[in-house]
Amino acid sequence: MQHLNLPSYLEQSDDVRDRFARMKQRPVVLEVKNLSKEFESRGGSVTALHDINFKTRQREFICVIGPSGCGKSTLIRILAGLETPTAGEMLLDGRPVSGPGPDRGMVFQGYTLFPWRTVRQNVMFGLEVAGRSRAHAEEEARHWIDLVGLSKFEKAYPHQLSGGMKQRVAIARALANQPRILLMDEPFGALDAQTRARMQAYLMEIWQNIDITVLFITHDLDEAIYLADRIVVLKAHPGEISEVIEVPVPQPRQPDQFLSPEFLATKLRLEQLIHPPVADEEANDDALNMMRMVPKGSAVESVF
Amino acid sequence: MTAATRKSESGYVAPVALQSRVAWFAVRKELGPRPRLALSVLSFALPLLLWCAVSYIPWLWHPMMEITDPGDVEYFRAGQLVERETFEREAQAVVEGAGKLPTGNPANPIYLPAPHQVAAAMYTAFTDPPQRRSEKWLHESLGSSIQVIFWGFVLSSLIGVPLGILCGTYDFFSRLWEPFVEFFRYLPAPAFGALAVAILGIHQAPKIAIVFIGTFFQQVLVVSNTTRKLDPALLEAAQTLGAQRLSLLFRVVIPGIVTDLYRDMRILLGWAWTYLIVAELIGTSSGITWFITQQARYKNFDNVFAAILIIGVIGITTDMVLAWLGRRIFPWQRGTASA
Ligand SMILES: Nc1ncnc2c1ncn2[C@@H]1O[C@H](COP(=O)(O)OP(=O)(O)OP(=O)(O)O)[C@@H](O)[C@H]1O
């Protein structure tokens, strides 16, 4: 990639710059302040996150990306209220929140649909818990199921659905509560490449059409650039923000932008951040200790 | 399966080599419906065949002789069972004294009746009145046993299931109750027989108490473990959807474990039958156990076998009905897709 003559990822077209300027006028939905998390384990304490600060604005799409084990899941679990931070706080619409609640919807990587409930009953769950009438909940659920294109499967049980369909139900189930922010932890990580691409397109469409702010975790660089307005890049040990990137690829996104100069420039920058050039010693440690195990005169002596 | 038949209906014959061979010993692969049925039938047919062989093939086992004509042996009576050795020794003695030879047929000991005798006993148990006045009909004995099991199991479940769910859901209850339950589980239920009689009298109540004690403590532990096995991700998902406290318990924990709970109950019901047998021996003995001991005392082993088999039939029928019901009640269980 280095051979191409790419612009800097910091260069933005006028449209894109204008859009980011307008976005900064929008109200802040979620603010994370000095967030840290340490896990106590037998071998001592592990700092999973250290002093994380960022803001998301209304209807912004933020991706969080970083190497494995840098604390992405820990961060999103804290935001969802499933984990308590060791220090720092988070503000939702300016008010501090703690503990899980319907104002922050979550879609997990593993399929967490309730197996004993049909698609419709799954989507109704949050509404029932909130004490809505049955008729109202059903009406509302039907609307969200329609939105994710699963009307035909309303009465199906989760075990009858494919992975992609399950995640669509999970999205509908989270959205039915009309949360302020939708938290997604590698939701498409277990899907095959084609289904994943289709799901990304669905998600973009949903995001464009309803008032929702999305915080999306992934380790797939293309996915992050394709979906995000801004990308929060984390580094590991301890988990800290190394950079927040404004994606210079114009909206609305199309699959043909994957090869545009802005896209590639951003990808190059992400590669540098996430896979920094390895120091010599470390590289030596990692090298395989290989010796030739193909006999001389074997039918295929070399793979070249 | 359906796809294949549909194809052949439309005139297209699927390549036979692909599907005709059944792999009987594939590791952890399910067999098709026909081999499955065949094996289920065999699983009953084989023991029955063995029993028939031992009963009807005269040179297989048959350590006794049933005497048809006592001849000149003084203490032989027609219809009497003697050991083969004794018979031959006496016959030898008669030959030496030039008397009349006894005759007889090879037979099995009295405690192994032939299948047809047991079948007949099973039939007559319901048609012919008991031989002695003090005796009860088989179905009366069974009825009393089933009552004991039913009440013992229902009472145990009414308390044990909620307790188990609480223990599996809240660490508080688990720490508070489980150590004691764990301890009590090791006390053998029959040991409480005398105590139960002293407190509850001699009739059905102490027997129900024994079945209760035998079932209850296992039940609490089994149910609490099942509850703990619920995928915690479901609870987390429910929390992010706004569920808290009691709604977590009633909308997630309980529906989430109900299918496993149902399976546990089927297994526990089987255990309850084991406790029934000891329970019925205390106080005034009654029920199927009394029937069996009584019949064994009079050496009516065909009746004994009939009673034992009927217990088995009741057990397996109950379980099959419950399994079938389970599939109706819980349509979301894997493998029962209505599609
Ligand atoms: N419950 C826990 N107890 C102890 N340490 C934990 C716990 N959860 C996470 N960690 C540690 O915190 C760090 C961050 O974990 P986390 O799962 O958030 O990473 P991640 O970025 O989501 O990784 P991945 O890309 O593999 O999903 C890891 O070093 C992990 O070992």
Ligand SMILES: [Mg+2]
């Ligand atoms: Mg993770």
